[in-house]
Amino acid sequence: IPSSPEPASLPAEDVSTNSNGPRPAEVVLDDDREDLFAEATEEVSLDSPEREPILSSEPSPAVTPVTPTTLIAPRIESKSMSAPVIFDRSREEVWENVCDGMNAYMAYRVTTKTSLSMFSKSEFSVKRRFSDFLGLHSKLASKYLHVGYIVPPAPEKSIVGMTKVKVGKEDSSSTEFVEKRRAALERYLQRTVKHPTLLQDPDLRQFLESSELPRAVNTQALSGAGILRMVNKAADAVNKMTIKMNESDAWFEEKQQQFENLDQQLRKLHASVEALVCHRKELSANTAAFAKSAAMLGNSEDHTALSRALSQLAEVEEKIDQLHQEQAFADFYMFSELLSDYIRLIAAVKGVFDHRMKCWQKWEDAQITLLKKREIEAKMMVANKPDKIQQAKNEIREWEAKVQQGERDFEQISKTIRKEVGRFEKERVKDFKTVIIKYLESLVQTQQQVSSFFITYFITYKLLLELWCTFSF
Amino acid sequence: MRSRHTPPTRQAGSALGEESAGDFHPLPLLHPPTHALSLSQLKAINVDLQSDAALQVDISDALSERDKVKFTVHTKSSLPNFKQNEFSVVRQHEEFIWLHDSFVENEDYAGYIIPPAPPRPDFDASREKLQKLGEGEGSMTKEEFTKMKQELEAEYLAIFKKTVAMHEVFLCRVAAHPILRKDLNFHVFLEYNQDLSVRGKNKKEKLEDFFKNMVKSADGVIVSGVKDVDDFFEHERTFLLEYHNRVKDASAKSDRMTRSHKSAADDYNRIGSSLYALGTQDSTDICKFFLKVSELFDKTRKIEARVSADEDLKLSDLLKYYLRESQAAKDLLYRRSRSLVDYENANKALDKARAKNKDVLQAETSQQLCCQKFEKISESAKQELIDFKTRRVAAFRKNLVELAELELKHAKGNLQLLQNCLAVLNGDT
Numbered sequence: 001i002p003s004s005p006e007p008a009s010l011p012a013e014d015v016s017t018n019s020n021g022p023r024p025a026e027v028v029l030d031d032d033r034e035d036l037f038a039e040a041t042e043e044v045s046l047d048s049p050e051r052e053p054i055l056s057s058e059p060s061p062a063v064t065p066v067t068p069t070t071l072i073a074p075r076i077e078s079k080s081m082s083a084p085v086i087f088d089r090s091r092e093e094v095w096e097n098v099c100d101g102m103n104a105y106m107a108y109r110v111t112t113k114t115s116l117s118m119f120s121k122s123e124f125s126v127k128r129r130f131s132d133f134l135g136l137h138s139k140l141a142s143k144y145l146h147v148g149y150i151v152p153p154a155p156e157k158s159i160v161g162m163t164k165v166k167v168g169k170e171d172s173s174s175t176e177f178v179e180k181r182r183a184a185l186e187r188y189l190q191r192t193v194k195h196p197t198l199l200q201d202p203d204l205r206q207f208l209e210s211s212e213l214p215r216a217v218n219t220q221a222l223s224g225a226g227i228l229r230m231v232n233k234a235a236d237a238v239n240k241m242t243i244k245m246n247e248s249d250a251w252f253e254e255k256q257q258q259f260e261n262l263d264q265q266l267r268k269l270h271a272s273v274e275a276l277v278c279h280r281k282e283l284s285a286n287t288a289a290f291a292k293s294a295a296m297l298g299n300s301e302d303h304t305a306l307s308r309a310l311s312q313l314a315e316v317e318e319k320i321d322q323l324h325q326e327q328a329f330a331d332f333y334m335f336s337e338l339l340s341d342y343i344r345l346i347a348a349v350k351g352v353f354d355h356r357m358k359c360w361q362k363w364e365d366a367q368i369t370l371l372k373k374r375e376i377e378a379k380m381m382v383a384n385k386p387d388k389i390q391q392a393k394n395e396i397r398e399w400e401a402k403v404q405q406g407e408r409d410f411e412q413i414s415k416t417i418r419k420e421v422g423r424f425e426k427e428r429v430k431d432f433k434t435v436i437i438k439y440l441e442s443l444v445q446t447q448q449q450v451s452s453f454f455i456t457y458f459i460t461y462k463l464l465l466e467l468w469c470t471f472s473f
Numbered sequence: 474m475r476s477r478h479t480p481p482t483r484q485a486g487s488a489l490g491e492e493s494a495g496d497f498h499p500l501p502l503l504h505p506p507t508h509a510l511s512l513s514q515l516k517a518i519n520v521d522l523q524s525d526a527a528l529q530v531d532i533s534d535a536l537s538e539r540d541k542v543k544f545t546v547h548t549k550s551s552l553p554n555f556k557q558n559e560f561s562v563v564r565q566h567e568e569f570i571w572l573h574d575s576f577v578e579n580e581d582y583a584g585y586i587i588p589p590a591p592p593r594p595d596f597d598a599s600r601e602k603l604q605k606l607g608e609g610e611g612s613m614t615k616e617e618f619t620k621m622k623q624e625l626e627a628e629y630l631a632i633f634k635k636t637v638a639m640h641e642v643f644l645c646r647v648a649a650h651p652i653l654r655k656d657l658n659f660h661v662f663l664e665y666n667q668d669l670s671v672r673g674k675n676k677k678e679k680l681e682d683f684f685k686n687m688v689k690s691a692d693g694v695i696v697s698g699v700k701d702v703d704d705f706f707e708h709e710r711t712f713l714l715e716y717h718n719r720v721k722d723a724s725a726k727s728d729r730m731t732r733s734h735k736s737a738a739d740d741y742n743r744i745g746s747s748l749y750a751l752g753t754q755d756s757t758d759i760c761k762f763f764l765k766v767s768e769l770f771d772k773t774r775k776i777e778a779r780v781s782a783d784e785d786l787k788l789s790d791l792l793k794y795y796l797r798e799s800q801a802a803k804d805l806l807y808r809r810s811r812s813l814v815d816y817e818n819a820n821k822a823l824d825k826a827r828a829k830n831k832d833v834l835q836a837e838t839s840q841q842l843c844c845q846k847f848e849k850i851s852e853s854a855k856q857e858l859i860d861f862k863t864r865r866v867a868a869f870r871k872n873l874v875e876l877a878e879l880e881l882k883h884a885k886g887n888l889q890l891l892q893n894c895l896a897v898l899n900g901d902t
Contacts, residue, residue, distance in 0.1 A: 261754055269747035276740035283733035290726040297719045302712055303866045309873055429759045436766060437898055443773075444891045451884040458877050 105129050106178065108185060112208050118200075124209060130157075132213055133185055139203045140192070145348075146355045148416035150424050151198065152191040153344045155184035183333060187341060194427065252414070255421060256353050263346045270339040277331045284324035291317035309461060316457045323446050330442040338435045342428065349424065356413050363406030370399040527551055530648045530663065532641040533561065537633055541565055542594045544640055548663045555664055562666045566593055569640055571669065572647075575658045583808045583846070584853035585653065586861055588646035589797035591639040599629045617746050624742070624778075631782060635790070642794075693807050703851070709858050710806055717799040724792035731789050734781035738774050745770035762898060769894040773887060780883045787876040795865055802861050809854050812847045819843040 107127045114122060137154035144151050158177070193199050193208075207213065291314045298310030377392035527550060534545035547561045573590035576582050603625050610618055647653045662669070745767045752763030819840040826836035 262751075265747060265751045265754065269744065269751065272740055272743040272747055276737060276744065279733055279736040279740055283730065283737055286726065286730040286733045290723070290730045293719070293723040293726040297716075297723045300712070300715045300719050303862065306866050306869050309870070313873060425757050429757050432759055433762055433898070436762075437895065440766075440769070440891055440895055440898070444888060444895065447884050447888040447891060451881060451888065454877050454881040454884065458881065461874060461877060 106181075108182060110189065110208065118205065119209060121209075126208065126211055126213075128207070128213065130181070130185070131215075132207070133188065135213075136192075136203060136207045137188075140198055140201060143201070143203075144198065145351060146359075148352055148356065148413040148420060149195070149197055150345070150348050150352055150420045152188060152195070153348050154188055155181060180333075180337075184337065184341075187337070191341075191345075191427075195423075251418070252353065252356070256350075259346055259349055259353075263343065263350075266339055266343050266346070270336065270343060273331065273336045273339060277328055277336055280324055280328035280331055284321050284328060287317050287321035287324060291315070291321060312457055312460055316453050319453050320450060323449055327442065327446050330439060334435055334439040334442065338431070342431075345424075349421070352417055352420065356410070356417055359406075359410050359413050363403065363410050366399060366402040366406045370396065370403050373399050528648050528654055530641075530644045532637055532644070535633070535637045537594075537596070542633075542636060544637065546644065546663060554660055560664060560666075562663065564662065564669075566591070566640070568662065568669050569643060572658055572662050573643070576647075576653065576656070577804075579656075582653065583812070584805070584850035584857070585650070586798070586801045586805050586857045588643055588650070588653075589794075589801050591636070591643045594633075594636040596629065596632060599625065599632055603629065614746075614750070616749070620742060620746065624739075635786075639794075689807070692811070705855060706806070706809070706851070709802075713799055713803050713806065717796070717803060720792055720796045720799055724789065724796050727784070727789040727792055731781050731785045734777065734784065738777035738781055741770050741774035741777060745774060765894060765897060769890060772890050776883050776887050776890070780880065783876065783879040783883070787872045787879065791868060791872045795868070798861065798865070802858060805854055805857060809847070809850045812843065812850050816840075816843040816847040 107129055109125055109127050111125045112119070112123070134154050134157075137151070141151045158181075192204065198204055294310055294317060295314035298307045298314060301307040301310055373392060373395045377389065377396060380388040380392050529549040531547050532544050533547035536543045542565065544564050544566075545561050546564050547559075548555070549559050551558060570590055573587065576587045603622075606618070606621055606625060613621075647656075647659055653659065748763050748767035748770060752760050752767055755763060819836070819842075823833075823836040823840045826833045
């Protein structure tokens with residue numbers, strides 16, 4: 001898989017004079033690093049986030065659109081936080097398809113409104129690309145996951161969908177795809193900033209604020225597939241361990257079971273909602289087809305009043321078809337995406353529990369090693385080898401310290417997890433309630449419109465009935 | 474065309490394929506008001522079904538057995554032809570078909586629109602689903618299973634009611650037709666309380682039918698090439714051809730639309746179940762919330778299922794029926810054209826005979842017969858086609874209005890449900 005040459009230092013404005021020149025026949029996919037993980041994408045299930053490699057010393061190419069090939073009307077989805085004193089709101093807005101000579105990519109504008117003093121301004125906007133979001137997540141995960149913080153996972157990559165968009169294919173499915181991604185990125189950011197600890201993180205602040213972000217580069221060490229393998233290994237190790245049960249463990253075991261159940265239930269519900277979305281779209285298509293057919297029938301009907309009535313029916317059905325389509329969108333964006341977000345979040349929660357297990361294992365191992373070192377010391381004392389005794393004593397000190405640290409770490413991560421789970425549950429409840437209520441309100445709207453259509457039809461129909469009597473055969 | 478208020482006494486006698494030959498489910502007696510209502514509904518749709526003490530026919534009872542349905546045909550008549558004033562017999566689908574075919578094959582009825590035969594009762598799909606459900610019982614919770622079972626049984630019942638209604642409409646159309654009601658086979662059908670020993674067609678006969686139909690269609694093409702001198706019939710032919718095709722298309726599309734509606738309703742069911750499971754298992758205070766929303770989905774599903782069922786009844790069935798009727802009308806036109814061609818051929822034969830002065834008398838008789846036949850058919854056909862239009866317009870009018878009423882009612886019902894639920898949910902949060 002070819003890697004695209006990183007454009008060394010592009011002058012900020014003058015993109016079109018890129019020395020390599022645009023190659024119209026070939027659009028090099030800038031996110032070819034994603035292609036490296038194409039296989040990983042295949043293997044990865046809904047619950048594993050993919051990480052984009054990080055750390056780059058090169059300045060990012062300036063994001064200057066040559067000609068914005070697609071400029072869609074801004075979608076203003078403001079999800080404001082409820083905390084009255086401090087507010088911090090991230091908002092995704094306009095996205096533009098940027099053609100940067102050889103590399104085409106989609107840029108998303110991230111707008112933040114805040115009253116927090118740690119930011120230099122109260123309102124600011126930056127442009128970010130998808131890989132930047134993945135880079136941010138990767139950084140946060142590497143810092144906070146292993147100490148017990150539930151780091152919200154980033155949206156999934158989708159090679160196919162993104163490719164179509166980059167090649168400039170302008171059809172409804174690619175528009176839909178971009179909107180889906182934009183909404184997912186927005187939800188991701190908003191969840192991340194809601195986390196009080198993550199909000200303090202300098203990487204997050206930089207992501208939101210700084211106009212230029214170091215590009216994430218390819219580092220195998222933190223490849224998405226690599227992390228996945230790590231997580232899986234940890235899970236296996238956990239399963240094989242016999243865990244000593246004590247009081248505090250009971251809480252953890254109970255919680256793990258609960259999350260396992262919740263995971264299963266959510267997946268089931270998600271599958272049903274996806275089916276609903278699919279059937280609703282089908283219904284919309286079939287209603288449209290019927291409307292056309294009814295109109296044709298009305299045309300060939302030779303009784304005038306009936307002909308009109310049939311045409312009317314066709315019109316109503318056409319309007320209803322539109323409604324079905326809109327409802328399908330609501331089904332999806334509100335209900336289905338909420339569920340898939342939480343399925344991935346729960347995977348992150350599970351990951352955190354697994355880290356705790358690893359931590360415990362480390363502590364256990366240290367204790368075992370300490371014991372061994374003590375045995376060695378005893379042996380050396382019997383064998384009377386003074387230098388070996390000293391060495392043993394040194395090692396004992398070293399391992400005593402490690403045991404202490406292990407204990408501290410384990411207690412810390414346990415404490416953090418308890419807090420995090422509490423926070424997560426509160427958020428979950430709020431999230432579900434808010435979104436589901438919004439979804440139900442969308443259903444209300446649909447029904448109201450259906451009613452109004454049929455009322456109008458009815459009134460017209462009653463008038464037609466008058467006509468009916470006056471029309472002779 | 475179909476009574477909206479099908480008497481509630483009709484029941485499917487079987488579920489989950491557990492029938493046996495002697496498995497009769499006693500059905501409560503019909504009480505007159507319901508019966509009268511259903512007939513009046515039919516009258517409203519079929520303008521020529523005049524309330525007639527002379528002859529009233531209905532299907533008072535029906536029983537579904539493993540692979541057949543037994544209809545109890547009930548007749549009330551003041552005509553002298555019958556031994557009693559009121560009587561019932563049990564008939565099966567094949568006997569209806571026999572009756573229909575005997576009309577079609579009767580030359581005397583060539584000039585009438587023969588009421589289309591009712592379609593064969595088809596429970597295969599429903600039975601299959603019930604069976605699958607039975608097999609998959611272990612893989613779902615008790616609530617889910619009960620829910621789905623109820624649903625499938627309701628579906629089965631609905632199909633059953635439909636097939637009863639369609640058979641009834643056929644009989645009523647015959648009973649209302651001034652000529653057909655006098656048919657001897659019809660009277661035998663109504664009165665003879667033994668099995669008519671009408672077996673279904675065997676392979677040979679089915680093959681014969683197939684060829685007959687092919688010949689007929691080929692002939693139909695030739696015959697339709699003949700332009701009609703009569704404007705009325707010319708117009709009718711053009712109209713019916715186009716109308717029939719469009720009704721066919723609309724019927725198919727309406728079917729698909731109705732099925733999608735039903736699929737969506739089924740999804741609501743599963744969503745409701747999942748939400749219920751979430752509500753009972755969750756540890757946080759979102760439990761109540763999930764349970765309430767689950768309840769909402771359950772109730773909403775019932776409404777959506779009703780929407781689908783009503784669309785099916787008022788729209789899909791209507792279109793299907795007029796698809797069959799318009800075919801019967803086309804058949805009438807074909808028979809008339811056929812007789813016209815025969816008449817013209819007879820004319821030519823007569824001319825030839827006169828020219829050769831050979832078998833003139835024979836040719837004359839033949840020509841006269843053809844002429845009479847043609848004129849007889851033309852006369853009755855005209856009236857039949859006018860009646861057809863009247864019936865059709867009235868049926869569509871009634872059903873479209875009722876459809877709109879029902880859609881409105883259901884939308885309002887849904888709205889009410891949603892708003893109530895939202896009030897509760899918003900109040901709690």
